[in-house]
Amino acid sequence: MGRAPRLYHVFPILHVLGMIVGVFGLSMLLPLAVSEWSGDAAQRAYDEAALITLGSGVTLWLIGRHWKRELKARDGILLVVLTWVLTPLFAALPLLLYFPQLSFTDAYFETMSGLTTTGATVLTGLDGLPTSINLWRAQLHWLGGLGVIVLVVAVLPLLGVGGRQLYKAETPGPMKDDKLTPRMAETAKGLWRVYILFTLILIGLYAAFGMTAADAVIHAFSVMGLGGFSSHDASFGYFKSLPLELITMLFALLAGLNFAMHFLALRGRTLHPYRQDPEIRWFFAYVLGSCLLLGTLLWAQGIYQDFPSALRDASFSVISMATTLGLSTADFGQWPYFSGLWLLFLCSFSTSAGSTGGGIKMLRAVLLYKQVYRELLRILHPRAEITIRLGEQVVPDKVMYAVLVFFFIYVASIVSITFVLTFSGLDVLTAFSATVACINNTGPGLGQVGPATTYAVLSDFQTWVCTFAMLLGRLELFTLLVVLTPAFWRR
Numbered sequence: 001m002g003r004a005p006r007l008y009h010v011f012p013i014l015h016v017l018g019m020i021v022g023v024f025g026l027s028m029l030l031p032l033a034v035s036e037w038s039g040d041a042a043q044r045a046y047d048e049a050a051l052i053t054l055g056s057g058v059t060l061w062l063i064g065r066h067w068k069r070e071l072k073a074r075d076g077i078l079l080v081v082l083t084w085v086l087t088p089l090f091a092a093l094p095l096l097l098y099f100p101q102l103s104f105t106d107a108y109f110e111t112m113s114g115l116t117t118t119g120a121t122v123l124t125g126l127d128g129l130p131t132s133i134n135l136w137r138a139q140l141h142w143l144g145g146l147g148v149i150v151l152v153v154a155v156l157p158l159l160g161v162g163g164r165q166l167y168k169a170e171t172p173g174p175m176k177d178d179k180l181t182p183r184m185a186e187t188a189k190g191l192w193r194v195y196i197l198f199t200l201i202l203i204g205l206y207a208a209f210g211m212t213a214a215d216a217v218i219h220a221f222s223v224m225g226l227g228g229f230s231s232h233d234a235s236f237g238y239f240k241s242l243p244l245e246l247i248t249m250l251f252a253l254l255a256g257l258n259f260a261m262h263f264l265a266l267r268g269r270t271l272h273p274y275r276q277d278p279e280i281r282w283f284f285a286y287v288l289g290s291c292l293l294l295g296t297l298l299w300a301q302g303i304y305q306d307f308p309s310a311l312r313d314a315s316f317s318v319i320s321m322a323t324t325l326g327l328s329t330a331d332f333g334q335w336p337y338f339s340g341l342w343l344l345f346l347c348s349f350s351t352s353a354g355s356t357g358g359g360i361k362m363l364r365a366v367l368l369y370k371q372v373y374r375e376l377l378r379i380l381h382p383r384a385e386i387t388i389r390l391g392e393q394v395v396p397d398k399v400m401y402a403v404l405v406f407f408f409i410y411v412a413s414i415v416s417i418t419f420v421l422t423f424s425g426l427d428v429l430t431a432f433s434a435t436v437a438c439i440n441n442t443g444p445g446l447g448q449v450g451p452a453t454t455y456a457v458l459s460d461f462q463t464w465v466c467t468f469a470m471l472l473g474r475l476e477l478f479t480l481l482v483v484l485t486p487a488f489w490r491r
Contacts, residue, residue, distance in 0.1 A: 018061030025090065259354050
């Protein structure tokens with residue numbers, strides 16, 4: 001009698017979870033085809049991993065088909081959490097089968113980092129890995145960018161399962177009730193059309209400016225998902241190409257904006273949605289201002305001999321970190337401490353709601369600023385009715401309360417995880433930067449986890465803590481934390 005209340009949420013979603021796992025298994029066919037074509041040693045790993053994943057998906061679907069019904073809000077939340085916990089497990093299979101010396105902890109960390117678009121890695125010798133392995137890692141970024149859930153939402157109505165609860169649980173940002181099209185399936189399809197279009201354009205540009213076909217696909221997947229996996233140990237610095245860096249910065253900025261705006265702009269063939277977006281001017285003001293600030297600082301302190309070189313590396317680092325992309329052309333860990341801390345500060349809030357980036361999102365940061373300003377005005381004018389607006393829209397107080405609570409939990413999470421990592425033996429700089437980089441899904445931090453190093457220096461316990469931080473950040477805190485409350489499991 002005590003067990004049923006704890007499991008009644010699980011059974012109705014098993015058939016949907018099975019379909020998601022099955023679709024994820026099919027996604028392994030791309031690296032498998034590349035492995036077959038190139039004749040690398042990873043072919044068997046993909047064969048076995050795909051069979052295990054597809055078999056697990058079918059099994060879950062068969063077990064849960066008797067409880068099939070329209071998903072409720074709790075079902076959607078639990079399905080999102082289980083999807084993000086289980087898909088890295090199946091994604092780790094090719095790595096575990098190809099690298100017998102790789103521990104389960106490191107393999108799960110690597111694939112969680114991939115699907116959450118964090119880009120923190122424990123692997124070295126990337127230049128010598130099979131192309132299919134590097135492609136799989138980058139493909140996880142691409143799949144995780146808008147979310148595995150949103151992809152499946154597009155087909156769920158055809159299977160008799162509504163997708164609105166999934167979309168609301170998965171979509172980043174504080175204002176999730178806005179619909180771009182009348183049906184959620186059409187919304188998901190529209191977002192993915194834009195996502196695929198941008199990816200194909202970026203692959204073409206990379207190839208046109210000198211990348212190999214494999215590097216073009218791998219880095220396009222990473223950039224559009226705003227993850228930091230590369231096929232080279234030197235990250236993007238391997239290419240030493242200004243045109244490629246400019247292309248990357250442009251598409252990182254596009255991926256850091258709200259994809260709903262891209263969708264509406266392309267559908268209406270107008271720039272009006274961008275002009276109406278309340279985040280864009282803040283986003284570009286902070287990012288472009290920071291490029292000039294750090295470029296001037298590096299030049300003035302003699303880190304670079306000329307301003308154009310300083311501005312080039314500063315701009316790439318600023319845009320990469322602010323958008324939570326995480327690719328690097330320079331080791332900013334060797335720059336003045338202010339530079340590294342400022343980059344970590346930017347990755348905490350710069351990207352737009354509805355983008356593929358991490359952090360608290362610029363929309364929440366703007367609302368927090370407006371709330372602070374409102375409180376200051378209330379001190380001067382105690383009886384005044386002061387509203388907060390985003391453009392023409394009045395922000396309801398319930399949204400403001402949610403933003404304030406979110407920010408409190410965000411700060412509390414960073415402090416708590418930093419304390420845990422420091423208690424485990426990490427120095428404060430490494431612990432703090434690893435926490436910020438993981439919870440914001442950015443990747444490179446400072447100290448022992450800087451852009452020139454990997455997370456392989458962490459102990460198993462520290463690795464699991466960072467894995468939890470990545471998941472917490474990707475699911476925007478509430479989605480994961482609510483599942484951990486006893487109230488969630490009561491009838």
